[in-house]
Amino acid sequence: xxxxxxxxxxxxxxxxxxxxxxxxxxxxxxxxxxxxxxxxxxxxxxxxxxxxxxxxxxxxxxxxxxxxxxxxxxxxxxxxxxxxxxxxxxxxxxxxxxxxxxxxxxxxxxxxx
Amino acid sequence: xxxxxxxxxxxxxxxxxxxxxxxxxxxxxxxxxxxxxxxxxxxxxxxxxxxxxxxxxxxxxxxxxxxxxxxxxxxxxxxxxxxxxxxxxxxxxxxxxxxxxxxxxxxxxxxxxx
Numbered sequence: 001x002x003x004x005x006x007x008x009x010x011x012x013x014x015x016x017x018x019x020x021x022x023x024x025x026x027x028x029x030x031x032x033x034x035x036x037x038x039x040x041x042x043x044x045x046x047x048x049x050x051x052x053x054x055x056x057x058x059x060x061x062x063x064x065x066x067x068x069x070x071x072x073x074x075x076x077x078x079x080x081x082x083x084x085x086x087x088x089x090x091x092x093x094x095x096x097x098x099x100x101x102x103x104x105x106x107x108x109x110x111x112x113x
Numbered sequence: 114x115x116x117x118x119x120x121x122x123x124x125x126x127x128x129x130x131x132x133x134x135x136x137x138x139x140x141x142x143x144x145x146x147x148x149x150x151x152x153x154x155x156x157x158x159x160x161x162x163x164x165x166x167x168x169x170x171x172x173x174x175x176x177x178x179x180x181x182x183x184x185x186x187x188x189x190x191x192x193x194x195x196x197x198x199x200x201x202x203x204x205x206x207x208x209x210x211x212x213x214x215x216x217x218x219x220x221x222x223x224x225x226x227x
Contacts, residue, residue, distance in 0.1 A: 004156070031211060031212070031213035032213070033213050033214070033215075035215075035217075040122075040219060041219055042117070042119075042202055042204075042217030042218050042219045042220055043157070043202070043204075043215070043217040044217070045214055045215065045216075048213045048214055049213075050211075050213060058214065059216075090156055090157070092212075092213075092215075094211065094212045094213045096211070097211065098145070098211060099145050099162070099164055100211065100212055101147055101159040101162060101212055102147075102159070102212040102213070102215060103159070104149075104156035104157045104158070105156050106154075106155055106156045107154075107155070107156050
């Protein structure tokens with residue numbers, strides 16, 4: 001099993017450009033989430049999904065869109081990148097139910113210039 | 114307002130000694146707590162967790178203690194090994210205990226010296 005796979009690993013964008021960060025999991029987990037990590041900070045929740053067709057906002061959703069058309073995939077879209085979105089982005093998947101842990105991908109390091 | 118706090122940005126210990134990492138939280142609705150370990154350029158990996166109905170959970174060299182009245186938990190690593198050097202994040206689950214919505218502390222960088 002590959003677990004949680006994120007692509008790309010690195011990306012540089014110009015201000016105003018758009019892009020999609022890809023996340024796929026092969027563990028058949030219902031729940032998926034996106035976090036960002038900034039220097040000296042913990043991970044902060046951007047958006048999450050509890051199943052195909054269901055998404056909701058986390059702590060820092062502004063500037064990001066998500067959709068969940070399949071159980072396996074949960075892409076994160078930046079419609080108009082800003083320097084404040086320079087960060088490391090982590091995707092996670094979680095089995096449903098109580099007291100389960102989230103499994104994280106290796107991250108995407110995004111720089112917006 | 115930070116709901117999960119790790120007040121020590123760094124900790125250095127000698128190999129073979131005990132490492133104690135601390136975490137405080139403010140939201141009394143949290144009912145599931147997790148510790149993650151993170152190496153540079155990698156994603157966080159799950160280490161150990163504890164439900165709010167317990168006060169201790171042990172897994173090999175790792176033990177997590179929960180003091181609900183003080184809203185405090187700690188991770189003990191005994192004995193510490195150089196491979197334990199990493200950033201450790203405390204996380205808490207909101208509401209029903211599902212880990213799709215975790216609230217993280219800022220992390221503590223542990224260095225274990227040979």
